[in-house]
């Protein structure tokens with residue numbers, strides 16, 4: 001996405017993204033056992049070389065199998081996880097420079113603009129406080145001049161907005177008196193009280209009954225447009241990611257072993273995936289594979305997921321990819337525009353008809 005150079009336009013405003021990640025890396029050192037104390041620690045490349053923009057009113061659903069780095073990338077996007085490489089900016093301001101006291105926008109302001117709701121909302125709601133008091137906290141912080149009765153009115157109105165009726169009754173309860181879905185609604189209400197620019201919904205519907213998932217996604221999307229908020233929706237389930245991205249007129253981002261391998265509009269990415277790994281995800285999602293008459297065998301050479309401490313060279317998917325050729329072992333493919341659809345990008349050499357991939361030999365063996 002383009003950025004406008006103010007000096008060249010003469011405008012004060014610039015169309016920089018709300019959040020921009022440039023070549024972000026998050027590498028974790030694995031905990032060592034006592035016997036390994038003198039060895040170099042193993043490093044997990046949870047996120048590696050990811051560049052991504054989040055715009056205002058954006059909807060991005062991140063999908064991929066367990067351990068591919070979705071949560072880490074989400075947390076890095078909202079300034080909860082410091083990257084070990086690359087930069088993350090909020091409205092053009094480096095988030096971590098702000099944290100270190102070097103920035104025009106204070107770190108606290110950035111953090112309150114970027115909220116999270118977790119898979120288990122119960123763990124983030126204080127069990128000893130009533131819902132009214134839990135929701136009063138953010139208002140006291142952001143609007144200290146607002147009196148108790150106005151605060152109560154605002155909280156009741158918001159509880160009603162997130163579907164908790166009668167609001168006065170719910171406001172009086174403790175978290176343990178709520179169902180999982182109701183706790184998630186309170187968590188959403190609390191995030192919205194900060195008037196956030198972005199909410200990271202980290203597997204926020206995964207623990208809910210299947211019947212409630214669509215209801216919760218619809219609620220988040222309704223509030224997204226009411227509150228002018230962007231959503232980063234993390235899910236291991238492609239059909240949920242598709243629902244959220246399609247109904248929110250947004251994008252899906254597919255991750256594999258720390259890399260973002262395909263990003264695009266939901267319909268395009270699922271209807272005509274450009275990356276062989278996206279095709280695997282589609283195959284593994286029953287209601288999607290049935291729709292497209294998918295084969296009964298997975299479209300992969302190998303099922304095993306490589307060790308994230310020692311990921312494959314070149315394209316990380318090459319060890320399992322049915323389309324892999326020798327060229328895929330050498331260089332990491334970068335995200336490039338794929339086809340005609342706006343915003344559809346893929347990191348796969350097959351998308352470039354002139355790439356040396358086409359002249360190299362296919363990988364067929366088990367050990368490639």
Ligand SMILES: Nc1ncnc2c1ncn2[C@@H]1O[C@H](COP(=O)(O)OP(=O)(O)OP(=O)(O)O)[C@@H](O)[C@H]1O
Nearest residue numbers: 028044046065066067068069070071072073236308
């Ligand atoms: N704090 C940490 N310290 C060490 N390793 C970590 C840490 N957090 C995540 N990891 C590792 O980084 C990799 C990516 O983890 P992450 O939780 O981001 O993946 P995910 O795609 O969200 O998976 P899941 O759906 O299982 O949560 C995993 O190998 C994980 O074990």
